[in-house]
Amino acid sequence: MKKAILFILTVLMSFQFLSANSNTEAASDGNVSIEMWTKEGDADGTLQWTMALIEQFMAENPTITVEVVKKTTVDELREDFQTASLAGETPDLLWTVSDHAGPFLTADLIQSVDGLVDLSKFVETVTTAEGSWAVPMSSGNHLMLIYNKDLIQTPPTTTDELIAMGTELTTDDMYGLVYNQTEPFWFVPWLGGFNGKVFAADGVTPTLNTKEMVNALQFVSDLKNKYAIVPQECDYNAADTLFKEGKAAMIINGDWSLGDYEKLFGDKLGVTRIPMVSATKKWPAPYTAGIYLMVPKDIDAAKAKAAAKLIEFFTSKDVQYSQVNDFNRLPGLKAAYDAPKIKESSILKGSSYQLEVGTPMPTVLEMRAVWDGIKPELAQVLAGNISPADAAELMQESAVAGIAAQQ
Amino acid sequence: MSFEIVAKSLSQIGITLALILIAFGIVEAVIFLVYNKVLKAGDKALTGMLLAPAVIGLFLLIVIPLIYELVLSFSNMNLHHFKDPSFGITYFFDNIKRVFTTKILKKMTFWPLLFQTVLWTAIQVTFHVVLGLMLALILNSKIRFKELYKGILILPWAMPPVISGLTWRGEFHSEYGFFNIILRRLFGDAAAIPWMTDGFWNFVAMNITNIWMGVPFMMVICLGALQGVPSEYYEAAAMDGAGKGTRLFQITIPLIKPVLAPSVMLGIIWTFNNFNVPYFINQFMLETSDILVTALYRAAFTYNQYGFAAAFALVIFFILFGISIIYMKKTGALKAVGD
Numbered sequence: 001m002k003k004a005i006l007f008i009l010t011v012l013m014s015f016q017f018l019s020a021n022s023n024t025e026a027a028s029d030g031n032v033s034i035e036m037w038t039k040e041g042d043a044d045g046t047l048q049w050t051m052a053l054i055e056q057f058m059a060e061n062p063t064i065t066v067e068v069v070k071k072t073t074v075d076e077l078r079e080d081f082q083t084a085s086l087a088g089e090t091p092d093l094l095w096t097v098s099d100h101a102g103p104f105l106t107a108d109l110i111q112s113v114d115g116l117v118d119l120s121k122f123v124e125t126v127t128t129a130e131g132s133w134a135v136p137m138s139s140g141n142h143l144m145l146i147y148n149k150d151l152i153q154t155p156p157t158t159t160d161e162l163i164a165m166g167t168e169l170t171t172d173d174m175y176g177l178v179y180n181q182t183e184p185f186w187f188v189p190w191l192g193g194f195n196g197k198v199f200a201a202d203g204v205t206p207t208l209n210t211k212e213m214v215n216a217l218q219f220v221s222d223l224k225n226k227y228a229i230v231p232q233e234c235d236y237n238a239a240d241t242l243f244k245e246g247k248a249a250m251i252i253n254g255d256w257s258l259g260d261y262e263k264l265f266g267d268k269l270g271v272t273r274i275p276m277v278s279a280t281k282k283w284p285a286p287y288t289a290g291i292y293l294m295v296p297k298d299i300d301a302a303k304a305k306a307a308a309k310l311i312e313f314f315t316s317k318d319v320q321y322s323q324v325n326d327f328n329r330l331p332g333l334k335a336a337y338d339a340p341k342i343k344e345s346s347i348l349k350g351s352s353y354q355l356e357v358g359t360p361m362p363t364v365l366e367m368r369a370v371w372d373g374i375k376p377e378l379a380q381v382l383a384g385n386i387s388p389a390d391a392a393e394l395m396q397e398s399a400v401a402g403i404a405a406q407q
Numbered sequence: 408m409s410f411e412i413v414a415k416s417l418s419q420i421g422i423t424l425a426l427i428l429i430a431f432g433i434v435e436a437v438i439f440l441v442y443n444k445v446l447k448a449g450d451k452a453l454t455g456m457l458l459a460p461a462v463i464g465l466f467l468l469i470v471i472p473l474i475y476e477l478v479l480s481f482s483n484m485n486l487h488h489f490k491d492p493s494f495g496i497t498y499f500f501d502n503i504k505r506v507f508t509t510k511i512l513k514k515m516t517f518w519p520l521l522f523q524t525v526l527w528t529a530i531q532v533t534f535h536v537v538l539g540l541m542l543a544l545i546l547n548s549k550i551r552f553k554e555l556y557k558g559i560l561i562l563p564w565a566m567p568p569v570i571s572g573l574t575w576r577g578e579f580h581s582e583y584g585f586f587n588i589i590l591r592r593l594f595g596d597a598a599a600i601p602w603m604t605d606g607f608w609n610f611v612a613m614n615i616t617n618i619w620m621g622v623p624f625m626m627v628i629c630l631g632a633l634q635g636v637p638s639e640y641y642e643a644a645a646m647d648g649a650g651k652g653t654r655l656f657q658i659t660i661p662l663i664k665p666v667l668a669p670s671v672m673l674g675i676i677w678t679f680n681n682f683n684v685p686y687f688i689n690q691f692m693l694e695t696s697d698i699l700v701t702a703l704y705r706a707a708f709t710y711n712q713y714g715f716a717a718a719f720a721l722v723i724f725f726i727l728f729g730i731s732i733i734y735m736k737k738t739g740a741l742k743a744v745g746d
Contacts, residue, residue: 079708082489103711107489182690233581233603235690365486368709372692373513379691383604398513405512405710406485 032306033065034092037081039074039291044259049326050095057313064306078103081296085109090296093307095314097141098289101126101133102363110134111297116308117315122332125292126363134292135311136332138323140255143189143286144354147270151249155270159193159219160278162250166229169249176229178239179252181220181382184374185287186252191216192285192359193277198374204366206403208373209396215279217381217388224382233382255351258328262347271350273357288358290332324348330355369402434459479717486711502718511702511719512710515694521726524679524698527614531678534618536671539625544659546626547633557630564623572687575616579603579688606695613688613696617681621674628670632663668738672731679727699723 112131166176196212320336484492579602707716
């Protein structure tokens with residue numbers, strides 16, 4: 001027994017020695033290991049692209065080792081990061097969506113990036129009075145009108161034209177227009193088109209029970225119930241499948257889908273703005289955001305330096321070009337807007353054209369309550385269960401309650 | 408996935424496992440030494456060493472999280488007070504008061520949510536027991552291809568609940584779902600049901616899904632219990648002229664009750680706390696389809712009200728605890744286990 005105990009203690013001490021020794025080595029020879037969490041997935045090839053970038057970065061910077069952790073959904077990334085922060089086990093870099101900045105800033109989980117990069121070189125980012133909190137990797141993440149040129153030659157420019165074309169195109173096995181009716185993100189552009197906003201000027205007080213909201217709700221309800229140019233019920237997958245199968249002439253979808261659609265339709269893919277609302281003469285205003293790089297708070301100096309180097313690499317002109325060319329994502333780096341593809345590709349021209357009338361997505365914590373306030377009532381309006389006016393009141397009540405719960 | 412990634416992952420798992428084994432080795436050695444050298448009771452050392460992994464596991468996985476939850480319920484922790492929450496008895500009473508007096512999420516307060524949860528649990532457990540017992544009785548009789556039927560009927564239980572939930576959600580799609588396609592073909596377009604957008608029909612949809620998922624468990628339990636009922640009872644009852652109904656209620660059910668009662672209690676607890684089905688089938692976040700645990704999830708992880716959610720979880724725990732105690736007293740559910 002004594003021998004066994006001696007053996008266990010010896011093994012333990014060896015582990016301790018090896019562990020201490022490796023740490024000492026890391027500190028003395030400048031090797032740094034960092035962990036990055038990403039929301040990119042492998043279905044559209046963006047995760048593979050990210051991994052290839054990491055390999056390239058590590059080859060160019062042999063003293064830095066980067067471990068990539070892929071999170072299945074953006075919500076999983078957010079929840080896990082919050083939990084990891086509580087445990088003091090955060091990653092060293094986050095590659096995620098801009099709206100995470102709201103909760104992360106409120107909880108004081110990310111650090112300012114002002115000292116890490118020259119932010120004047122980038123498109124708009126998340127900024128407060130205390131500083132800037134993220135580096136834009138890509139810009140956009142916005143919705144637009146995408147159409148199949150085999151089915152329509154000239155896309156509609158106004159909602160009247162949209163309805164007329166949609167009515168003509170909709171048959172038993174074909175829809176004029178499809179979009180994800182389940183998520184308020186697809187409703188927000190119409191609200192903008194009817195001059196509405198989800199927040200008052202202070203940026204945190206919800207304004208959902210307005211005339212503009214009622215008009216926008218009435219409009220989307222009419223598309224379905226009066227003009228019947230959209231399916232009776234349609235989530236993201238249904239809309240995407242219908243469009244890909246040629247059973248829908250137009251789809252409202254985001255820039256993330258362009259790479260896939262381009263592969264499928266090639267020259268037959270058209271991209272333009274969501275049609276102007278005829279009643280207001282105003283363009284619908286989809287939310288614009290992008291993919292941002294955020295640095296968690298309280299990571300040590302060596303890791304922060306390595307993370308900054310990785311950010312610099314991701315936002316280099318070559319990588320930004322590659323993002324444009326391979327995935328039709330508009331760059332976060334202003335200088336990369338001279339990429340030949342942006343000037344030549346009708347797809348990216350259309351995407352940029354839509355981006356011009358987009359509106360930055362609020363990154364405040366209160367936005368969660370607004371999304372959750374709109375979602376069920378929007379569904380009820382589309383189902384014809386309640387009037388737009390009643391829905392608007394219920395949305396406001398719900399958002400106010402949600403915001404109160406967050407305090 | 409490249410070989411390097413697989414090798415790296417395996418090496419990480421290997422190191423973790425090795426460290427766990429070493430830690431347990433040390434614990435076992437310490438226990439051995441304590442029993443032998445300190446307590447001078449070497450004959451009991453083996454018992455302590457065998458029990459240690461389970462005790463440590465339960466402590467780490469159950470006791471610590473429970474204590475942590477209890478501590479959180481005494482705090483004002485949310486995203487505004489994430490790193491520096493305050494703790495105190497007043498926060499605890501505030502959180503508990505909020506559970507019963509304010510809107511849990513958006514419109515609904517605690518009591519309607521509790522009613523929905525009880526209704527959901529009652530419907531589910533009733534269907535699970537009745538259908539499970541019926542199927543078990545059929546499978547316990549002399550029929551052909553019994554094993555094949557058993558295999559097919561157990562399938563829903565074997566499938567991961569998340570996959571089943573998402574698959575069923577697809578079947579409730581208003582245009583492309585199985586139900587509405589059948590209804591349209593049989594009765595025309597007007598017969599299609601708004602499974603996802605109408606509160607009532609969404610509640611029906613989640614009930615159908617969970618009945619499908621839950622019946623096999625009860626069927627297996629009932630079948631096991633039925634196979635333990637001696638056939639002599641039925642033969643004697645038949646000689647006395649007892650009909651099928653009399654045999655079922657006077658012989659079968661009383662004899663399988665010691666097995667059935669704890670299973671029903673488990674069914675109540677699982678259904679009351681069932682998260683997957685109400686969450687996945689309720690695509691539009693209709694509050695009419697929320698039950699207490701889905702509301703708890705949204706409070707904790709959507710609205711980040713950690714202190715409040717911990718207090719809310721305690722309330723749910725004590726409700727279930729109360730139901731279980733009453734049920735056990737009324738049915739003697741664990742009597743057979745105790746005996």
